[in-house]
Amino acid sequence: MAERKTIQNSASVKDFIAAVENDTRRQDAQVLVKMMRKISGKQAKMWGPSIIGFGVHNYTLASGKEESICQIGFSPRKSSFSFYLPSFEGKDELLESLGKYRRSKACLYVNKLADVDMEILESLVRKSWEAAEVLC
Numbered sequence: 001m002a003e004r005k006t007i008q009n010s011a012s013v014k015d016f017i018a019a020v021e022n023d024t025r026r027q028d029a030q031v032l033v034k035m036m037r038k039i040s041g042k043q044a045k046m047w048g049p050s051i052i053g054f055g056v057h058n059y060t061l062a063s064g065k066e067e068s069i070c071q072i073g074f075s076p077r078k079s080s081f082s083f084y085l086p087s088f089e090g091k092d093e094l095l096e097s098l099g100k101y102r103r104s105k106a107c108l109y110v111n112k113l114a115d116v117d118m119e120i121l122e123s124l125v126r127k128s129w130e131a132a133e134v135l136c
Contacts, residue, residue, distance in 0.1 A: 006048035006069065013044040013052055020076050028113040029076040036072060039126050051075045051084065057132055071132035072125060083108040085128035094124050 013033065020026040033044050033052060040054040047053040053070020060066050073084040085108060095101070095108075099116035102109040108124075110116055 004067070006051060008045050008047050008053070008056065008068070008070070011046040011049075013046055016046060016050075016052070017076070022076075022078075024112050024114075025076045025081070028081065029074075031113060032074055032081070035122055036074070036125060039122070039129050040072065045070070047073060050077070051082075053084070055129070055132065057086075072129050080109045080111045081113075083110065083125075085124060086132045088127045088131035091124065091127070094120055094127070098124070 017026060017029045017033070020029060029052070036052075036054045037044060042054040044052050044054060047070050051070065051073050052075065053073030055071030056068050057071045058066060058068045070084065071086070075082045075084075080102070084106070095103070097117060098120045100111065101116060110121075113121070
């Protein structure tokens with residue numbers, strides 16, 4: 001079985017963000033760290049090589065193996081931000097007012113923060129954090 005890459009590590013969040021090539025994405029990442037730190041009350045930690053996460057969510061796989069992942073997080077990828085936000089009741093309604101984004105089953109993708117309503121994004125992050133807190 002392959003070794004899991006998305007684990008919390010001691011890499012520097014500051015250095016990771018400084019290495020983001022796109023100026024706008026780098027600045028947006030700094031805004032997101034401040035927002036998520038304010039909401040969670042937790043310091044940003046690196047999860048794997050490219051996810052900036054806050055808090056720890058422990059869970060058990062069907063096999064009985066215990067794993068952990070950040071409660072909330074994001075990654076400043078080359079083409080867009082990937083947000084890792086737990087689901088909660090009313091999330092779809094909030095997303096209707098967010099602005100320009102794409103969505104997969106597990107992630108929310110935003111090109112740049114200027115494309116979305118920051119109050120709605122902050123509400124999504126806050127409600128996701130609160131939903132994750134119930135699970136932990």
